[in-house]
Amino acid sequence: MSVKKLGFGLMRLPAVDEADKSKVDVERVCHLADRFLAEGFTYFDTAACYHSGNSEQAFREAVAKRYPREAYTITDKLSLFMLKEASEMPGFFEKQLENCGVEYFDYYLLHSLDEGAAKQAEEWGAFDFMLEKKAKGLVKHVGFSFHDKAEVLDKILTRHPEMEYVQLQLNYADWEDSEVQSRKCYEVCVKYGKPVLVMEPIKGGMLANVPAEAEALLKGARPEMSVASWAIRFAASQENVFMVLSGMSDEQQVEDNLSYMKDFAPLSDEEKDLVAKSAAIIKSKEKVPCTGCRYCTDGCPMKIAIPDYFKLLNRISMFGEGQLASVKSIYKDRTEKEGHGKASDCVGCRQCEEHCPQHLPITEYLEEAAKTFE
Ligand code: SF4
Numbered sequence: 001m002s003v004k005k006l007g008f009g010l011m012r013l014p015a016v017d018e019a020d021k022s023k024v025d026v027e028r029v030c031h032l033a034d035r036f037l038a039e040g041f042t043y044f045d046t047a048a049c050y051h052s053g054n055s056e057q058a059f060r061e062a063v064a065k066r067y068p069r070e071a072y073t074i075t076d077k078l079s080l081f082m083l084k085e086a087s088e089m090p091g092f093f094e095k096q097l098e099n100c101g102v103e104y105f106d107y108y109l110l111h112s113l114d115e116g117a118a119k120q121a122e123e124w125g126a127f128d129f130m131l132e133k134k135a136k137g138l139v140k141h142v143g144f145s146f147h148d149k150a151e152v153l154d155k156i157l158t159r160h161p162e163m164e165y166v167q168l169q170l171n172y173a174d175w176e177d178s179e180v181q182s183r184k185c186y187e188v189c190v191k192y193g194k195p196v197l198v199m200e201p202i203k204g205g206m207l208a209n210v211p212a213e214a215e216a217l218l219k220g221a222r223p224e225m226s227v228a229s230w231a232i233r234f235a236a237s238q239e240n241v242f243m244v245l246s247g248m249s250d251e252q253q254v255e256d257n258l259s260y261m262k263d264f265a266p267l268s269d270e271e272k273d274l275v276a277k278s279a280a281i282i283k284s285k286e287k288v289p290c291t292g293c294r295y296c297t298d299g300c301p302m303k304i305a306i307p308d309y310f311k312l313l314n315r316i317s318m319f320g321e322g323q324l325a326s327v328k329s330i331y332k333d334r335t336e337k338e339g340h341g342k343a344s345d346c347v348g349c350r351q352c353e354e355h356c357p358q359h360l361p362i363t364e365y366l367e368e369a370a371k372t373f374e
């Protein structure tokens with residue numbers, strides 16, 4: 001294998017002060033990056049909004065200023081959601097180069113495309129903007145990160161054959177998930193011959209804390225390997241995966257990742273079977289069998305984000321009470337920042353239940369969501 005398949009995600013970095021997490025502990029990032037590079041890895045991934053807007057600068061201090069340009073590759077992203085209009089794109093890009101302390105990006109991705117964001121990118125000329133930067137040598141490769149259904153991905157790749165890479169949410173628990181559609185999205189990339197960059201291989205840390213039965217299964221087979229390692233190796237074992245990103249915010253994570261990725265061995269058939277069993281155990285803990293089709297939401301007079309709240313209930317049933325704090329914070333964002341009705345705002349009209357193809361007792365689950373999150 002010519003390129004090592006582990007990338008250093010710079011989304012959540014060690015902080016100087018636990019009370020104010022926005023300030024990056026640059027000295028520690030230097031140490032983590034040194035270990036990573038010393039083992040022959042080269043790929044770093046940042047974005048303007050990562051780590052409260054301080055990730056690019058941390059990369060500059062820890063890597064760009066301390067290593068020759070050929071020692072590393074850096075990916076940054078065109079985050080249109082941070083801009084008000086298309087005319088801000090050139091200034092945004094220039095600032096990113098400056099923040100990262102580089103003269104070009106190895107990879108530059110349109111950030112977080114879904115159907116609506118792709119449309120906006122087209123209207124703003126963002127795809128052409130990226131190609132223009134590539135033609136000038138300011139960007140070596142272009143692509144996009146993606147969060148939507150496989151059919152949307154298929155449409156984008158039909159319209160934009162010039163995109164070279166796709167960054168996907170790919171993990172074994174969501175491989176067959178009807179909403180995330182990891183497998184289907186991966187297969188679309190294979191169909192178009194686009195190498196895949198994997199984000200969230202451990203599902204935001206969740207696959208490091210699987211239910212006890214799944215943990216017993218994985219630990220029973222390979223006691224020396226961490227539970228998280230199975231998720232990263234699953235992603236890296238997919239043939240068309242070019243790079244697997246792992247957010248590394250402490251020494252233990254870095255050393256663990258390096259231990260099995262420096263001489264990476266794809267999962268054997270037996271190991272694939274264990275991962276499939278672990279996924280089945282996780283799925284069996286799902287409380288609400290909601291497919292995320294959203295047929296229930298249009299007619300809701302209280303604008304309740306029904307499937308989003310069910311997903312949060314499932315997160316707790318599948319990955320345990322340790323998820324409660326982050327789930328509550330997501331719930332707060334949905335209800336306060338994004339203006340959705342709270343679960344307790346439900347007036348019991350049951351329009352949603354009439355439209356649910358799964359015939360779920362939505363109002364009962366909402367009562368539970370209200371008790372859990374409010
Ligand atoms: S029953 Fe509740 S959730 Fe369902 S449509 Fe009516 S108000 Fe919305």
Ligand code: SF4
Binds near residue numbers: 295307358362
């Ligand atoms: S209609 Fe039913 S299955 Fe579809 S999102 Fe709503 S609750 Fe989930």
